[in-house]
């Protein structure tokens with residue numbers, strides 16, 4: 001495995017932000033206890049910044065877990081905004097509701113249980129942001145699904161784009177690695193999107209869906 005970020009840098013970043021919101025701290029503790037993967041505080045802060053600075057009001061999450069990443073989105077969209085959470089696990093819905101209620105953000109969220117890509121086909125309206133964190137094998141299906149859901153110049157944000165460094169090592173290691181590699185390749189050459197992969201935590205891919213008449217910058 002190639003570490004995406006050197007452990008010393010990870011520690012430095014963690015220490016810089018030691019003051020934490022109590023609900024986030026509780027969620028981080030639960031994630032540690034259950035060995036459940038969450039985006040963590042650095043990516044969370046970036047999700048907040050991207051949402052807020054693009055004035056996004058409608059966010060769809062594919063793979064919400066117990067609502068940690070959703071909490072950053074729900075804070076950022078403001079009182080008139082909405083975040084749709086999806087997850088296959090019903091228990092994650094009750095946990096997410098409990099945490100987001102504690103954070104007084106329950107009015108901004110809607111949690112749907114089921115396969116995110118199937119649920120996505122029944123969703124009405126356009127989203128400003130689609131956040132993808134589902135099983136890595138399914139990543140190659142996401143670019144097309146998201147293109148149907150996003151408004152022009154909406155953002156598709158995908159976590160684990162560097163997958164513990166595996167994407168840069170053995171390309172055939174396992175199905176998950178192949179899924180993430182395929183996703184990155186698709187996005188790199190998809191004319192509908194402009195994409196950058198940030199080597200933050202486990203790699204965060206950020207893509208802008210082009211407006212119908214884009215001025216290319218890449």
Ligand SMILES: C[S@@+](CC[C@H](N)C(=O)[O-])C[C@H]1O[C@@H](n2cnc3c(N)ncnc32)[C@H](O)[C@@H]1O
Pocket residue numbers: 037038039040062063064065066067068069070086087088089092114115116117133134135138
């Ligand atoms: C990495 S966790 C999500 C963590 C969350 N985004 C966060 O940072 O707080 C991935 C979640 O996606 C769910 N999941 C995986 N594949 C899915 C799919 N196809 N549809 C819906 N949920 C899925 C899993 O049950 C798991 O809870």
